[in-house]
Amino acid sequence: xxxAKRFLKPTNEExxxxxxxxxxxxxxxxxxxxxxxxxxxGIRVDRVEPGFVACTFKVPPRxxxxxxxxxxxxxxxxxxxxxxxxxHVEGLPMNVSVDMSISYLSTARLNDELEIxxxxxxxxxxxxxxxxxxxxxxxGEVIAEGRHSLFRQHASKI
Numbered sequence: 001x002x003x004a005k006r007f008l009k010p011t012n013e014e015x016x017x018x019x020x021x022x023x024x025x026x027x028x029x030x031x032x033x034x035x036x037x038x039x040x041x042g043i044r045v046d047r048v049e050p051g052f053v054a055c056t057f058k059v060p061p062r063x064x065x066x067x068x069x070x071x072x073x074x075x076x077x078x079x080x081x082x083x084x085x086x087x088h089v090e091g092l093p094m095n096v097s098v099d100m101s102i103s104y105l106s107t108a109r110l111n112d113e114l115e116i117x118x119x120x121x122x123x124x125x126x127x128x129x130x131x132x133x134x135x136x137x138x139x140g141e142v143i144a145e146g147r148h149s150l151f152r153q154h155a156s157k158i
Contacts, residue, residue: 010110035130038062039077043116043135051120053086056137059112070108070143075134076100079146083130087150095128095150102146106136113137 010018047054063074079102084095110113115137121129128150132141 003158025095031109039074040081043078043082051086051110053082053118055082056116057114057116059108059110059114061110064110070114071109072104072110075104075144076102076146078134079132079144079148082116082118082149083132083146083148086120086130087123087128093154097148098127098151099149102144103141104143104144108134108136108143121147128152 042057042060044056045053046056057078060072063071065071079100080097083100084097088094102143113136115135116132117135118132119128119129122127130148131151132144132148134145135141136143
């Protein structure tokens, strides 16, 4: 247990970095939230077609672990966001994630450029399924594959 505590204890540099963060009050619809700014900044959308989205993302320092590898939580976040974006309809509420399954197949490092593709696997009623693939753009190596189930409640017909 002590070994785990020592591993998880932030370094002085990490503590100071967090202390310098400034988190303004978020105004919905006016500006991006801290979450969007922190985790989604840097995604470049390359192609959008019905049922398909392709993006490029360069791994930034803020989303790496202590060893300089792209953090698994950041990968899960991209699967959630890009998987949800491929089925989002402007003007309707966002879908809610019901289930995600991610296979971490390799690692990406700081400044690696990734290709992220997402496509719709199917939709039935309010449920949708998507698949998200993250590849290293330089090597073509698959970093992760995620399957994502989402739900949006349809308006009542009454």
